[in-house]
Amino acid sequence: MIQEKKNIDAPALSYNKASIIEIVDLHKTFGKNEVLKGVNLVVNKGENLVILGKSGSGKSITIKCLVGLVVADKGEIKVFDTDITKLDNNQLNEIRVRIGFLFQNAALYDSMSVRENLGFTLKRHVTDLSPEELEAEILAVLESVGLADAIDKMPSELSGGMRKRIGLARTLILKPEIVLYDEPTTGLDTITSREISELILDIQKKNKTSSIIITHDMACAKHTADRLIILKDGVIHAEGSYEELEKSDDEWVRSFFI
Template identity: 55%
Template sequence: MVEKHYIHHTINKEEKVISIREVYKSFGELDVLKGVNLDVYKGENIVVLGRSGTGKSVLIKLLVGLLVQDKGTVNVLGQEVSKLKEKDLNALRLRIGFSFQNSALYDSMNIRQNLEFPLVMNRKHLTKKEVDMAVDEVLDAVGLKDKKEQLPSDLSGGQRKRIGIARTLILKPEIMLYDEPTSGLDPITSTEINELINEVQEQYNTSSIIITHDLTCAKATADRVAMLLDGTFASVGSFEEVFAIQEERIQSFYNYNFVK
């Protein structure tokens, strides 16, 4: 199994970039999050593990204001997300990169236009040359420089994930949120995406939350792992610490991922 190689990045335990306190969220009759607490420190990759439908994606959508919690506080980069006005929320969103599960590339635009879009819309003072340079830089970072003029439909699943990550990197975010970065990918491509997540952390000095149920991804990218069970975090710690806990649901999660 691929393990995380700690090379350059440092985690600043003094500085919290995300702080989630007693967060509750329901959809109709369904209670999804039931008193979630989590801190993410500067420079840290934290992996949120859990079965499908446990509210992992809901959790990161609260961080960018795509959803609003029913109760509790979500603090990102020192700001209470649910209390921000539209202008301030957009300013905060520019500091957060969100990589969607299915990449969410704009299918009517080619790759260059996809990458340019957030930059052109938000940094209007940039010249054409500066935009082109930024596009080349992020394409280089994800290793897909030759795909600039292709449409998203022409790319493989792994390439689309990379372009999705590149599109978030173009705004040089301080926080990266990855929603199921390796879902639907073969093991080799998954490994490449895991390496890319670590490279992004080192190169761009980002703090990240990685949502997944893939333990290989968790082991390869996590500084800490948070296990979401029944709407709360059952355990938070290093990969080894979390899976050393002799709790039936945690152990069965481990056993289903790694057939003994």
């Protein structure tokens, strides 16, 4: 049993065999800025966990530590029951290939077509595919995000929402067990944001993925979250369902839902 910072909305966390991610006492400092001061969280298999917090609260740093893009100063980070803080780079890469990461800007290669973007990602990790098999995998994942007709387009020809979908397709083509979403609806209009939120749920259901979703978009949070946590001052300040936190006795927590 791991005791959280005392707060009416932040009960003690209980880890169990259903968990796929466990973070214990995570600390990270940049210079004199202590961003994470002992974060404890768990993600259960098949769960969408949404992380909320003001800008600079450490939301993105937390998930970057989770895949080793940022090295934690202290703490245990268990993914698939393996503490990644104790792995060398080759071992870490074996874990990373099972985790999809959707960046804010979709991070597509601008000089490559959609087909080439997806094919490049797949060929880096699966080397024995025939050209026909590669094409079939690309088409299948594009169909799953509703953009099969964009296969020959360049990133510059895509709208913001389409770029997000293609970025997600590139993440899904490796069939990850965990997907990390960093502001998946930022910069999108209301209708497109709703479509991305629906897609996140479709992926959870069809692929049985477990996900962490970093967002400021409360509509996205409400639509996609099985559970939410809120970071404040480098620790988890509150945890619960959308409905529970919306009715919190803590005025600061309620401010997110106004």
